[in-house]
Amino acid sequence: MENFTQRYVDGFMGELEARNPGEKEFLQAVREVVESVAPYVTENPQLMDQKILERVTEPERIVIFRVPWMDDRGEIHINRGFRVQNSSAIGPYKGGIRFHPSVNLSIMKFLAFEQTFKNALTTLPMGGAKGGSDFNPRGKSDLEVMRFCQSFMTELYRHIGADTDVPAGDIGVGGREIGYLFGQYKRIRDEFTGTLTGKGISWGGSLLRPEATGYGLCYFAEQMLATRGESFEGKKVNISGAGNVAQYAAQKAMRLGAKVQTLSDSDGFIYDPEGLDEEKMEYVLQLKNIRRGRIKEYAQKYPQAQYFPGERPWRIPCDIALPCATQNEIEKADAENIVKGGCICVAEGANMPTTPEAIRIIQGAGLLYSPGKASNAGGVATSGLEMSQNSMRQSWTSEEVDRYLRRIMQDIHAACLQYGKNPDGSVNYVKGANMAGFIKVARAMTDQGLV
Numbered sequence: 001m002e003n004f005t006q007r008y009v010d011g012f013m014g015e016l017e018a019r020n021p022g023e024k025e026f027l028q029a030v031r032e033v034v035e036s037v038a039p040y041v042t043e044n045p046q047l048m049d050q051k052i053l054e055r056v057t058e059p060e061r062i063v064i065f066r067v068p069w070m071d072d073r074g075e076i077h078i079n080r081g082f083r084v085q086n087s088s089a090i091g092p093y094k095g096g097i098r099f100h101p102s103v104n105l106s107i108m109k110f111l112a113f114e115q116t117f118k119n120a121l122t123t124l125p126m127g128g129a130k131g132g133s134d135f136n137p138r139g140k141s142d143l144e145v146m147r148f149c150q151s152f153m154t155e156l157y158r159h160i161g162a163d164t165d166v167p168a169g170d171i172g173v174g175g176r177e178i179g180y181l182f183g184q185y186k187r188i189r190d191e192f193t194g195t196l197t198g199k200g201i202s203w204g205g206s207l208l209r210p211e212a213t214g215y216g217l218c219y220f221a222e223q224m225l226a227t228r229g230e231s232f233e234g235k236k237v238n239i240s241g242a243g244n245v246a247q248y249a250a251q252k253a254m255r256l257g258a259k260v261q262t263l264s265d266s267d268g269f270i271y272d273p274e275g276l277d278e279e280k281m282e283y284v285l286q287l288k289n290i291r292r293g294r295i296k297e298y299a300q301k302y303p304q305a306q307y308f309p310g311e312r313p314w315r316i317p318c319d320i321a322l323p324c325a326t327q328n329e330i331e332k333a334d335a336e337n338i339v340k341g342g343c344i345c346v347a348e349g350a351n352m353p354t355t356p357e358a359i360r361i362i363q364g365a366g367l368l369y370s371p372g373k374a375s376n377a378g379g380v381a382t383s384g385l386e387m388s389q390n391s392m393r394q395s396w397t398s399e400e401v402d403r404y405l406r407r408i409m410q411d412i413h414a415a416c417l418q419y420g421k422n423p424d425g426s427v428n429y430v431k432g433a434n435m436a437g438f439i440k441v442a443r444a445m446t447d448q449g450l451v
């Protein structure tokens, strides 16, 4: 990076850190984007004059609220709810809701910031937002989850709407939670609109929305592999997580001819040297989505698989790594293991799962590497398709939705190539995704004046 550009990055980040002290995930996410776009911004001084980066890193609105609820024994609990509406430059705010004990303002702001550029990449008109709570759904009964969701929505409803802000799922928020949230929204507002996505198929949901993030991730990884004449066929794939994204990434990778060797949760990982098949996949879907069990039970059911408590799957050699659990789950030592194991491609299903140091190791070793905002955009893109279907009061077939999803992932890949191609022909997907997303958002902000 040239001196002037480096000074610009340092100055910008210094001010941002002073304004947002201690928000480490938010600062990490912003730094990655700023480093990618700084050469472009400094060559286009009108972007500096208009303070585009200063504006897009200050959320348009943040709502923080009390969420009181009562457990099955009659004890009262108080959680904290959040909605960060980062940018409405290109459409109504859009982004998931996360229920996890780690949720805090920094994590909400990083996710809303990332979502702004991810949504721009989808080519659909959606702004960027994120919400959630430090509520831990683990071990809670359905009724407790319902009471929590109703209390959460009793405050959130006043800040959202089909043309204002459209939440969806994320960690700890799946079909069950979206159902309870939607029910309460509808009851308070007395209107049946597409204000949440990820709804059930019989009440406004889109076919393929549950599968979309994982499937889209594999469609994107297919494109990356094709740049080197490779495919999923016969490849060993390691996946982290065992939730929504991991499940359908595993299913699609398997159907594309790969051997899926690992899945994980926050307690440990399973390694199945024979790989997943359709029957094992069905077992995982039942285990996680119906019984809400732990991944270690897989190794009890299938004794050829091993369970490693307290570990992540990255030390098992693989050809393709798909992190699908959470932020910063690939650290320096994990990245070294991934490289040492002969991996050729790391495609992110989770949001920001790789630390900056680990990214440098992976990119430095010449692996294909894609950031989540590009490769996991299939989920929110299909949410955008759900919004379109709701507005038209229509529902498309899975084939139609799948065709849109494939095309959107191909277009995002093409945008990454357009802005991320290095002189030697290799592709910097981080730069490509950040530039393509930023340029679109910056143009919309310029057109709409100082707001």
Ligand code: NDP
Residues within 6 Å of the ligand: 100, 102, 169, 170, 171, 172, 173, 174, 213, 240, 241, 242, 243, 244, 245, 246, 264, 265, 266, 267, 324, 325, 326, 327, 349, 350, 351, 376, 377, 379, 380
């Ligand atoms: P789920 O809640 O369905 O699954 C999350 C999985 O990751 C679980 O197996 C969970 O294990 C594990 N996990 C969560 N937090 C941690 C942690 N701190 N350490 C280790 N493991 C953890 O969530 P999703 O599959 O929906 O989301 C996974 C990732 O994908 C997130 O980064 C999310 O932001 C991202 N994403 C999700 C999209 C979607 O449409 N759902 C779209 C795009 C991105 P445990 O049960 O032990 O908590």
Ligand code: 2IT
Residues within 6 Å of the ligand: 094, 095, 096, 097, 115, 118, 166, 167, 168, 169, 170, 197, 351, 376, 377, 379, 380, 381, 383
């Ligand atoms: O991180 C994400 O893109 C999501 N959790 C999906 C958001 C959405 O609105 O579908």
